[in-house]
Each structure stands twice: as structure tokens, then as C-alpha cells.
Amino acid sequence: MSPSPESGLAEFDFSAFFRGLDRLNLRSRKRVTGREVGGRLSTRKGRGLEPVGYREYEAGDPLQMVDWVAYARTEKLFVREYEEERALKTHVLLDSSRSMGFEGKLGFAGKLAAGVSYLVEGENEAFGLYTFDGGLEPGDVGRGRLHLMDLVQRLEGLEAEGGTDLLSAAESCVSMLRNRSLVVVISDFMDDPKRVKDAVRLLGEHDLILLQVAGPGEVSPGFEGDALLRDSETGEELKMYMSDRAGRRYSRLVKRHAREVGRAARGVGGDHLAFATSRPPLAAMFDLMSRR
């Protein structure tokens, strides 16, 4: 395995990729909250068409929201609650740590990020790209084709560097999100499983999709015999002898790790999809949409 910090996205034909995505439409399964009025269902109660229930009047509530018929019956002031239609904001968290520089993972993840953003842009909804390694690098949230082009330009200049700290990135992200949003995390999730679960729990307040990427050669160690292993992110070294048996055990651990990440996502009502970088990005997007 030889790492490359370059994502290779500068040479990627995004136009052709987006044309292939035109047939797709991304829809959230959860209701969202937000201040802009959009085409999605929100859990925020307020002025809308669909009544969802009543609550007692509180000081400051508009008088026109008081249900006077109920007052006539009960002599108490009740305010009718409606479900508002609110716009969905999508936040894409893209792992740009050094481990993503192996086997084209960063490039593949960048294509998925662009694909998700393109589909959201097609719904005329807001989206933003956050990259993270040891910490979070927030990006602007906006709408429209120009914003998408800015996002693509940012992706093209992306390089794999730094360590992975998903929990720290999740904490930063959650503190910035005021409304319920769609959060898409694209990473190899090569982080401590406990910290990954904590991060997922934090992000689980939002509609969450975890997209795990792995190089086809990463399901096995890729070497035999004595080796001095060096962690690409931390520089730590580890001597070990890789026998056939140990190689098989490593492969089992890779699958187990992916299962743990998936289980954490499902635990908060989110989705988890794992992709090998050998899979065509469009096919991966089709898989994603068929799950949504």
C-alpha cells in the first residue's frame, strides 16, 4: 500500500457525473426543522396547514392562534399547533485525514460528497461541505449551482493529511447546527470504535447517513512475514509477523469494524453504507438512493 495525499479529483469529469445523477432524487425519511419554508416535512410546530394538536396558551403566543371554540367549551385558552413545512439543510462531513490517502479513498469520498450535494442542490435546498481530520474545517452553507461549483472547487484542492478525530469533528458540527439537518459523514472510520460510537450518538440528533469507504486491498493486510508497520496518521510503528492465519484474522477484524460502525448508525436511526473504492461512484450513488 502506498499513500497519496492527492485526491485526483482535479482530473475528474464532474459534469458527466452530475448528468448521471440527474435521474436521482434524494429524499430524507425524517422530518426536519428549520426556519426557511421548503418542500419537506418538519417536526417544528407552528403555522401551517396540518393541525397536530393543542397546548395551553403561553404569554407571547399570537392571539390569532388561540382556538376560540375550545375556549368556549372549556373556558381555557388553547393554542392549536400546526406542522410547518420547512426546508432541509444538508451537511456533508468529509474525512480528509491521511488514512484517506490510501487506495484512492479521498477521491472516491469526494465524488460521493459532490454527488450528495448535487442532488440536494436539485431540490433547491441548502447544503454545505465540512472536512475534518484532527478537527473540523467548516464550509459555507448555501443554495444553488454557484454554491455547488464552489464546493466542487474546494473538493478538487483537497489533500489527505492529519489524523482522524471523528468525535471532535462531530462535537464541533453539532454545536454549529441549530436546526435538525441531514448529516452525511463520509469516512473510512479508521478511528477508535468507542469514539466512533460517541460521535454517531451525537450526530444522531440529526438525520444521519454514514458512508464508509475502503480500498479493495484493505480487506487484507497486503503483506506477509516480518514487517515494521507505520501508522500513516500518527507515525507510530509496530513490528509484527503476518502469517496466513494472522492475515485471515485481520480480514475478519476489518469486517467486524464495518459492522460496528453500521450498528452504531442504525442505533440512532441512521443509515450506513460501505463502499469499496473500486465501485463506480455512480453505482454507489444509486445504492445510496435506493436506501433513501
Place this chain on the structure above:
Amino acid sequence: MPLAQPLGLLGLLGAVPVVALYLLRRRPRAVEVPSLLLFRRMEDAPTYRSFLRRLMRERSLLLQLLAIGLASLALAGPYTVAEAPGGLAVVVDGSASMSGFTDEAAEVVNGHLDGEVTLIQAGPAPRELLVDGPPDRARDLIDGVQPLDGEADLSAAMTLAERRGAERVVVVSDFLGWKGRHPGDRASAMEATGVDVVFEPVGEPSSNVGFVDGRMSGTSRTFRLSVARFGGAPGDVTYGARVNGEVIQRGSVHVEPGGRSGIVLDGLPAGEVVVELDDAGPGFDDRAFGYVPEEGEEVLVVGEDGFEARALDAAGASVTVAGPSSPLEGFELVVLKEYAGVDYSGLEEYVRSGGLVVFVASGDISRVPGGILPIEPGTAESVDGVLEFRATGLTSDVSFEDVSVNRLLSAEAAEGAEVHVETADGTPVVASRQVGEGEAVYLGLPPSHDWNDFHFRREYPVFWTNVLEGGAIEHNLPTGERLDFGDEVSVETPYGSVSAERVYLDRAGLYRWEGGTVAANLFSGAESDTSSRLLEPGEFGQDGEGGGEAGGERRTDYTPLVLLLLAAVLLYEARLTGVGR
């Protein structure tokens, strides 16, 4: 387990640099991985086991060490020695050149007889004189065995001895010459299967002068002989020629060592011819025998007088041209050109009783019964092509590929027929077939300008000479041939009178029976060359001093087995390291 070459084990020292190289490059390979996360989770990840354990893990190193060990062992030549269970077979060379060494051969054989023995005489084909018989019986037999006038296939006799289950084979020969496979190669193959082979050379190389080639033309009454000298000094060789016991010619020829000179006796009267060299050498090849028929062959041509009759006349035959009703008795060759009115039952009886008949292609050849015709005839067809022919007695000295052919009878070879000449698409042009004691020949080239130009070619009489001399009426044959009579016939042979249905021409000389005489000759330059031994004792690892290296013991060499294991290890190692991928 004893070793033939213990020094071969020094090859084990080759393991030292291999292990040293392994230790030198023991430094682990540096590998950068995305994360150590999962590697750390592996139970045995950071373990360093003992050096021995690490060695055990290095399959490639172990295989290399095993290969070095096996190669050293193969060099050392491991073997076991066990008591031989018996199974002695003695092969005695029966070739003509052994004629001067029979007593010495018998003495050598007697030295090996200490139990049951199989005795085989090597000749053109091996003969079992005794199978697992007592030594006394073998001694009696070996004293009476005489060499044959022919070449001996020693390897075939050795193979027969091996098939009879012999554990030890003693080959007694002068090793001056042989036919077939080299006996040294055969011995090596037998040794590999655990059979001990001991070569016992007898006699000594000596110079020789003898007849090495000869051809008797009965039709032209000429005997052409070739005399060769092997070793010795150049000089004249005197000879005398007798016909029916009377000296007709004496003379001398000068022969250089390694050279040949010819003797031509022409105008010979009918009868038995013996040509003898004076003081020539060992004696087995200093006489040549020939037979000239009483008169030219009596030939009947059925049909009009034509090219066939003239060609046969030129070949020395006494030709009678007659119609189809002519009796066949008394003729040694009948040529059929016309087929209407022929008594085919009489013709069949004539052939089956030993006659020779030639069927010349004709439009009505289909009248001939299928039982005697060498072909199954069809219709006459135009052809345009070159004839192909095999080198047989009938095609000798005739260039059939130069014959221009316009028409041919479409035909297929009859069952049992031999095709000598055919077209590219397989239409037989000259074919022959054995019918009873006689022979039938088909000639698809009738003397017609519309059909072909064969009759205008100078080889046309040569073909008819071949018919006369190569058919059932051959009187001069090489030794090793066989006379088949059908019924038991009393034959006077060079080795006495015998009564048999078939007689082998084992010895050079004259074979007489009622109604026929055949002269047999060994004309073999290889057998006559007694000036050098072709196989020296020890040349192929054999011990010629009698009894081999382990008299009464059987030695099993495990080197081939070790080499086989070595090859398997190397193949596995190549597969592990991905050689060829």
C-alpha cells in the same frame, strides 16, 4: 543407509550461506498502513516468537534448506544392499562374430552358474534356451550352442531376461557389434529398476577380411560380391569360386584396411555357387553362397505379344506368349493381359500352390475373382498427378514419380494387399498380395500410350526384373529370413537336415528341399568389423570382472527417488515464490 559418494554430503555446507542470507535480510520490511487500529486489535499482533519458531514460519527458507539437503543426498548416492533373491539370467551373444569365442563364452557362463538360471541366446530375435533351469542343464546347453550367421539384438535379449523376472543379468558377448538399442543404455535403464547387469566381454578385437555385400542376379547369372578389410595391413586376398563343387574361377583382389573391393562372377552356369576367401580371418564371413536357377524363369504371358514379353525376355526369362486357355503348369510367372476366357479356378490353384501372377490393368480385369486380385477394381478414369511409391523390392531402381500417367483404373487395395505405388489420392497403381503359397501382383500401368509412358521408359525392364527376382521365386536371401512351406518339408540345411513347416535361415549356406534351393548369406559390415570393441567394460559403469560389485547381493540405488523429491520441492518453492507468474 550406505552412500556411494559420502563426499557429496559436503553440499550441505550450501545451507550456511542460505541461512546467513536469511539472517542478513531478517530486518522487517517497512510498510506504511492507513491505521494501526485494526492491527493492534489482533490478538498476536506485536509478538516476536523464538528464533526457531520464526524459522518454522519461513516456509520458503525451510524448502530451500530441504532442497539443499536432498541435492547433497543425491550427490552422495544413497543405496541399500540386500541379498539377491536369485533370478539369474545369462544372455549369450549369438551373432556371427562370436564363432571364434564359443568356448570362452561357455567358460564365462559356467562361472556364473550357481543356482537356477534362464539362458537366452541373443540373435536377430532373442531365443530362450532354458527358463529357470538347473545349472547342469545350462552347462549342457551352452556347450552345444553355436552362433548364428547374423547380427544379435543384445538389448532385446536383455529385455526378455528382465521380463522373465531376472534380478541379475549377465551378458556374454564380444561387444564387437549388435543391432537394435545400445546394450549400455538398456543396462542403465535396467539398473534403475533394480536389476543388476554385468557385461562379460569375451574374445579380443582382431583384424578381419570378409564378404560384406553381395547380389546374385539369377536372370543375368551374375554374382557381385564386395570384400572388406578391417584392420591389419593392406594386401591381396585370394579367392576361389565353385559351382556345384567344381572350381570355376580363382583370383585375388587388393583390399586396403578400411576399404572394399569387388568380385564379379558372371556367366555362371546353373547350380550352387560357393565363393571362399583364403586365410581371411575368424571365418564366419569368408564364404558367400549363391544359387543360379537351372534355366531362365519360365514365364507365360497371356495375351498378345507386347512390351511385357520383350522386357521379361531382356531380363533373362524364357517367355511364352499364349492365349487364355493355355495350361499354367511349369511356369514360374504368369502375366495376364487378357481376361476373357481364362480358367480362373485353375489360376487360383496355380497361385495358391506357390505361383506368381501379374495382373496388368485392363477394362475387363473385373472378371478376376476377388480372392486373388490385389485390388478391388473400378472404372478407368483420367488422372493428372504424380505417382508416389514406397521403397520395396518391386519398386527398386524404378523412378515411378517420373512416369507420365493419363489414365488409371480407379481401384481400392484389397484386404491384405500391400500397395507399392499409388496416386496422391490413394489409388493403387502397383500392389501385391500373398495368396496361399503364391503371390499376385497388380500393375496399373498397361503398355498403352493413351494410359501412360511407363513402357517407353528405360526402367520398364527393371520393373519386370524386380518382379522376377523379388517374387516367390527368390533363390538368394539374407540370413535371418524364414522359409514357410505350409506343410512339413524335409530341408537340408548348413546345420543338418530338418523336417519342418518353416525353416529359419540362421546360418549362411545352402538350403535344399525337394523342388527348391535357397542360398543364404550374412552380408554385414558391422558384424565383420572385428577390429574394435564398441563397448568396453566399465564404460557404462559395469564391472566386467564377473559378478559385479555385489555378487549374490542386490543393490538398490535411491538417487532417482531423491532427485524426484528434489524436483517436487523445487516446484513447490517456485510456486510459493511465484516464479513464472
